């Protein structure tokens with residue numbers, strides 16, 4: 479008869495889950511770094527984001543988690559369009575500019591941009607850029623989850639990727 483194996487050492491469990499414990503654990507999840515941009519009637523804006531993932535390829539959809547307290551929140555949600563620019567290792571300083579408290583004009587002055595088919599700014603030398611329209615939104619805790627239908631894919635090069643791991647930047651070559 480099968481039995482559940484017993485282990486000599488008990489599991490080391492953290493409970494209840496505090497914000498700090500969750501963040502410490504999340505810091506061990508390596509992530510791609512992106513700059514999310516928007517433009518339109520509510521103004522131009524952009525922010526650095528690691529909370530981005532693929533949802534489905536039919537229709538091609540990404541999700542982005544945006545803190546509702548971010549200065550870019552109204553521009554992103556009211557314009558209804560975003561471009562997800564995937565960063566290369568050459569963009570580490572740019573990520574800092576878009577992840578800090580820098581005024582919007584200074585953020586965009588730090589790189590070269592083109593206009594995508596939705597009108598969102600496309601980073602000229604991104605690894606790849608997903609030009610999207612926000613199709614659905616929902617709030618979970620502090621964040622707005624944006625479901626984004628991909629309307630165009632721009633560029634693409636094989637430079638080293640910029641990654642974020644244990645609260646620091648790293649790089650990955652293919």
Ligand SMILES: NC(=O)C1=CN([C@@H]2O[C@H](COP(=O)(O)OP(=O)(O)OC[C@H]3O[C@@H](n4cnc5c(N)ncnc54)[C@H](O)[C@@H]3O)[C@@H](O)[C@H]2O)C=CC1
Nearest residue numbers: 500501502504505527528529543544545577620642645646
């Ligand atoms: N999902 C998010 O909103 C993220 C926000 N950040 C922000 O960037 C700054 C620096 O972050 P770190 O150096 O990584 O140190 P940290 O200790 O603030 O975060 C560690 C990890 O926890 C997660 N995280 C951080 N803040 C979060 C939030 N409000 N909601 C959900 N997950 C969150 C991320 O995976 C992050 O890499 C902080 O202000 C942080 O809030 C960074 C990464 C993701």
Ligand SMILES: Cc1cc2nc3c(=O)[nH]c(=O)nc-3n(C[C@H](O)[C@H](O)[C@H](O)COP(=O)(O)O)c2cc1C
Nearest residue numbers: 525526527528529543544545548549576577578579
């Ligand atoms: C590496 C990195 C990753 C980040 N990822 C996210 C994210 O996924 N979602 C988010 O809402 N904010 C994220 N942030 C924080 C935003 O970039 C930041 O809050 C945004 O630039 C707005 O700042 P502001 O309110 O000063 O304009 C990240 C910051 C850094 C440096």
